[in-house]
Amino acid sequence: MPRTHVRSSLRLAALAALLAGAAAPALAQQTGTSDPAATPAPAQAPAPAQAPAAEAPAAQAPAAPAAPAPQAQPAPQQQQQQPAGPQPQVVATHGDWSILCLDGKPPCIMRQLGYNGDGREVMELSIRRIPPQQTQQGTVEAVMDVRVPLGVFLREGLSLQIDSSEAQRGQFSICLAEGCLMREPLPNAMVSGLKKGATAKFGFVVPQGQGGQQYEVPISLSGFTAAYNALAAN
Template sequence: MSFFFSSHWRWGALTAAAIAVTTLAGPVCAQPKAPPKPATHPAAPAPAAPAQVQPATPGQPGVPGTAATGATAPDNGLVQLKPEPSQPDWVKVCGNDPSSNQQICYTTRDFVSDQGQPVLAVAMYDVTGKPEKISRFILPLGLLLSPGIKFNIDQGPSADGKFAICLPNGCFAEGQTNETFINSMKKGTTLNVKFKNQVGNEITFQVPLAGFGKAYDGAPLDPKVLEEQQKKLQEELQKRSDELRSKLQGGSAAATPDQATPATATPKQ
């Protein structure tokens, strides 16, 4: 797997809940192509299973359906995303490619729907000594793959991207950009990521860019710190899951009626 595929799952269980933005249930998988050689990086946790997709609400053609944990696009196809709450800001991570001995850095962040469910991950790659920049995305399952994606900053020109592979966690897409595009991201307000659902309707994820420039130009996060953040996040997720399970079990027990036989009054002699 590439540096992105093998290392980006830093928020494992959160990003893994990829959902379908579609009017039909069920994933569509792309034909995988051989990714570049991986760079050295701490091992990431195994992705969790995706949320179960529910069929869309009938009678609303052209509007993506709502998954069990998902988001619904309005009639204009625009979906405004919010940063994943557990991440304080954009994160920059660097590593060395052993085959070329070049440093590879990516600046990344995860985004969620209004319901707080993860629907998109973005990573902008910078390889030392190369003018080309690579933009990579993790998108929901259930999209049309052949049209690929388009992405632009605010009202600027669009760049094209292609899907590389679909996994149970979502579909990976990438496109080539340059320093001019990165500079636009630093100064811009919104990154628009456009794709088509299974019935061919265009959906646009609107991604806030606040803090991107500071992270991109700043120092990278220590891989050991990143690994520790992963560990703490997984522990927090497990704690929340256990607490929710306990509440549900407690509520179920309280709702169960007392099956004891009522006392019978003893008649007076």
């Protein structure tokens, strides 16, 4: 079994919110009182007049927290205004192959996903046409990209066998967070074999016990010719 690879792109967003703390209402200061035995009761009459002055800050305190409320709103609004980059869209389907284009416009690729016995995605195969000036005098008109999960034995590379023909082997180019990628030119002779074939098997080696185990992923060639010709039209 290959190691489970979680495709996800992890994005960390820092949410900054300024909270303006309102000062706590000041406690009413206690004024000094005279000894009731030495001071006549009428002499304490001015004391109640000072009480409202001490309570005035308490009446103003609730207005302070209201100021920060509108300041917390601009951050989400700014994030919503950021334009999204071009997204691949499926514009056509030919058999088991899909044609994907950025925002529905060329350049486009043909793609098929490979799954293991449990129905989990373990491989992505995509093919794109290349400009005429890069075709090596017309002998190579396409490039093939194959992505497999991290953890494969890189030195073993990746094999491709069309039906019962002899397997061809390529080397991985780079490994990123999404997996390990093999990018190889697709000669016209191999394209011809893919058009005539029924199934292509991609093989790579995964860790197993003290060594490695060959792992094969079948890819259907149903609709390959129509999908490849559709790329030429784009």
